[in-house]
Amino acid sequence: MGHISQRCEAIVLQHTNYGESDMILTLFTAEYGLLKGFAKAARKSRKRFGAVLDPFTQAIFQWKRGRGAFLLLQDAELLNSRFGLRGDLQRLALASYGVELVSLLLEEGEPSQLIYELLCSFLDSLDQGGDDLSARLLFELRLVYLLGYMPHLLHCSDCLKIFADEAIRFDANRGGSLCLDCAGLTGVSIDLGTVGSLARTLKITHRQFEGFSFSPKTLQQGNLILTQVLQQILPREPKSLKFLSQL
Ligand SMILES: [Zn+2]
Numbered sequence: 001m002g003h004i005s006q007r008c009e010a011i012v013l014q015h016t017n018y019g020e021s022d023m024i025l026t027l028f029t030a031e032y033g034l035l036k037g038f039a040k041a042a043r044k045s046r047k048r049f050g051a052v053l054d055p056f057t058q059a060i061f062q063w064k065r066g067r068g069a070f071l072l073l074q075d076a077e078l079l080n081s082r083f084g085l086r087g088d089l090q091r092l093a094l095a096s097y098g099v100e101l102v103s104l105l106l107e108e109g110e111p112s113q114l115i116y117e118l119l120c121s122f123l124d125s126l127d128q129g130g131d132d133l134s135a136r137l138l139f140e141l142r143l144v145y146l147l148g149y150m151p152h153l154l155h156c157s158d159c160l161k162i163f164a165d166e167a168i169r170f171d172a173n174r175g176g177s178l179c180l181d182c183a184g185l186t187g188v189s190i191d192l193g194t195v196g197s198l199a200r201t202l203k204i205t206h207r208q209f210e211g212f213s214f215s216p217k218t219l220q221q222g223n224l225i226l227t228q229v230l231q232q233i234l235p236r237e238p239k240s241l242k243f244l245s246q247l
Pocket residue numbers: 156157158159160161178179180181182183
């Protein structure tokens with residue numbers, strides 16, 4: 001393993017200064033999922049890596065296997081720096097949130113082609129100035145779906161009755177949507193139109209963000225639903241969420 005050098009496209013999720021001039025990076029790749037990399041003298045020789053090691057940047061990295069799980073980064077070839085994100089605090093905060101969700105929910109070394117594509121498309125949408133609140137809901141929904149944590153939407157998760165023009169509630173702890181008979185007082189009140197809209201969204205490719213503009217009600221109720229679902233599966237509350245809610 002020691003001498004083989006590898007090349008792979010990745011997004012920089014995070015970088016941390018180490019020692020006087022080195023950097024530790026968390027990279028996300030389609031082939032290997034999350035990877036930890038070590039960039040020696042990255043802060044001294046900007047020529048070698050330039051801005052390629054900044055978060056949200058997409059590049060082709062070349063590395064050698066180091067000791068343990070760390071990769072020793074040799075070279076990087078910039079593909080997309082997503083400069084548009086840096087001029088807007090709300091978009092930057094959303095991008096940080098998306099990246100943190102991926103870091104918290106994925107395992108190191110686990111191939112993740114679809115989630116890689118999803119994250120690229122989400123960051124591109126924010127970079128290009130798309131509807132950022134719709135993009136957030138789309139990203140959360142698709143991430144939960146691709147990870148296999150999708151709750152029941154269009155039928156009662158207790159009695160399995162398919163809803164027909166009726167009031168419903170949602171409780172992620174009980175599997176998702178509930179009819180009023182089953183729900184009792186648990187969960188939150190949700191419009192059938194909202195879960196219908198979320199279910200329809202999942203039929204469209206995970207790469208498409210352009211053209212989506214959810215109504216304020218769908219955004220608000222969708223946020224209630226996804227917040228519950230994410231709370232159930234996240235190991236801790238994302239730090240970026242606090243910042244995002246302060247904006
Ligand atoms: Zn029921």
